[in-house]
Amino acid sequence: MDKAKSIHLLNSAVADELQAVHQYMYFHFHLEDQGFAPLAQLFQRIAIQEMGHIALLADRILFLKGDVEMVAAGPVEKILEPEATLLKVMAMEEDGVKTYNQAALACAANADAATKQLFERLVGDEEGHFNQFEKQHDNIQRFGLNYLALQSFGSGTPEGGPAAA
């Protein structure tokens, strides 16, 4: 196993996760400010899960005797319109799934099964995030932005929307 190769893949993932935390918290602040509280909360919850991913990646980097490069992969995009925020994060999660699948394959080729398993776990989590964002996007398509505004009265369920269990 070439440890440096695994550490490089892990640090690239840390950078992507940091960018996601920054972007999702930016959306959290602005959607809350616009009165879309449940969607704002969804962004915050998922940002916290991405932070958990950083912790998992960091543990593995330190185990491999590397160091954690805490540099975000890119800047925050200043998108304010709710549907556009969802399209942005759906694209980010899809990219994440693709990148982590490729990283898992690279780890298999590098005989690093534990790092491969970590990337496979992240694939599952990011697919789950995509699914939650997509549900919100579908609901906006079906019901319009009023759907998001009405949720703010307190009975809305941001994950499933009004019709889902």
Ligand SMILES: [Fe+2]
């Ligand atoms: Fe993540």
Ligand SMILES: [Fe+2]
């Ligand atoms: Fe994610």
